[in-house]
Amino acid sequence: MARDENCRKGHEPVRMCVFCKGRYPKGKLMRFVAVNGHIKRDDTAGFPGRGAYCCTSRRCLERAEADKRGILKRALKI
Numbered sequence: 139m140a141r142d143e144n145c146r147k148g149h150e151p152v153r154m155c156v157f158c159k160g161r162y163p164k165g166k167l168m169r170f171v172a173v174n175g176h177i178k179r180d181d182t183a184g185f186p187g188r189g190a191y192c193c194t195s196r197r198c199l200e201r202a203e204a205d206k207r208g209i210l211k212r213a214l215k216i
């Protein structure tokens with residue numbers, strides 16, 4: 139991952155969608171953060187700390203919405 143970013147210097151960092159495991163430029167992903175043990179969508183990317191990313195495909199958004207398997211929770215270590 140770090141090596142990948144070095145090779146793409148000047149480009150947007152790439153993050154992984156926690157649902158489909160696809161890699162996308164950070165700007166194309168939604169970030170979720172844990173705030174006091176609750177999952178919050180970070181629209182401004184301004185929250186500090188660990189974030190989990192979700193791509194904007196409908197399938198992944200639906201999964202993020204329901205998160206029946208607790209994937210976001212696990213990613214955020216809640």
Ligand SMILES: [Zn+2]
Nearest residue numbers: 155158193198
């Ligand atoms: Zn995805």
